[in-house]
């Protein structure tokens with residue numbers, strides 16, 4: 375049998391120590407390598423997020439600059455040409471990163487490299503239906519009818535068929551009532567003299583009450599019974615909560631113009647309002663808007679004349695109750711998108727150019 379001397383034992387221990395040390399070092403090294411990789415990835419993502427966000431913010435700033443310049447130019451032009459109607463150009467001028475690159479290219483011919491992409495688009499709030507007017511006693515009836523007419527848009531048809539989360543259907547009339555009830559000052563349900571406005575909300579898991587006060591933002595519409603994310607996505611384009619005044623025929627969506635026409639008809643039951651005459655009238659509006667100065671010419675009197683040509687008889691006084699011919703460029707919502715690699719950031723902001731205030735800001 376082999377006898378191990380003290381030297382051999384020492385050597386064995388040394389080998390074991392070295393092996394253990396090597397193993398531990400390998401584990402530590404692998405771990406560090408992994409952590410370093412994760413850190414690098416996190417840093418890269420963080421950098422992309424930051425660049426994407428600033429790209430969106432830059433696009434927002436440029437678009438705001440364009441809007442301010444346009445507003446000023448329009449005010450100046452109006453001084454010299456008070457009776458010449460001016461077109462609304464803002465929606466035709468989207469801001470994008472290429473423009474920014476061109477702006478900061480100074481004397482050098484090679485443009486400054488800006489990473490990522492960005493684009494911003496301005497949408498006038500004017501032309502949308504102001505839901506807060508439902509809270510005004512003098513406007514309530516008129517705005518509610520306009521709202522009801524706006525919901526005739528075939529885009530909404532499927533919502534009256536769909537069941538909502540609680541297995542109930544909401545009709546067009548009911549929805550117009552729920553929106554009105556949420557914002558109007560009284561506590562009585564629309565279309566009834568005894569119904570309680572809070573009934574539907576009291577049955578929810580997280581119960582709350584109607585607001586009975588003006589909306590602070592359009593997103594608040596999602597609190598209204600019967601409005602889900604999809605429906606809100608459709609409604610968002612046609613409504614506003616800012617005091618934009620009457621409907622501007624130059625910028626309003628066609629279904630909103632159609633709702634105005636039906637409200638201002640000499641005979642509200644005229645079949646022409648739902649037939650080819652109406653189709654033709656809307657087509658004429660689209661064509662007029664596309665002409666160089668067409669947007670500026672489109673007012674209540676023009677609409678009445680156009681209507682008469684296709685058998686849609688409009689009452690000019692009623693039209694003037696809804697239409698605001700004096701299109702101002704004060705309220706805009708800007709949607710800015712910034713990109714860097716796989717990261718995209720969106721900013722939605724609403725401005726009042728008259729007071730130079732940002733009244734709404736949402737980052738996605």
Ligand SMILES: [Ca+2]
Nearest residue numbers: 555558559560
């Ligand atoms: Ca109410």
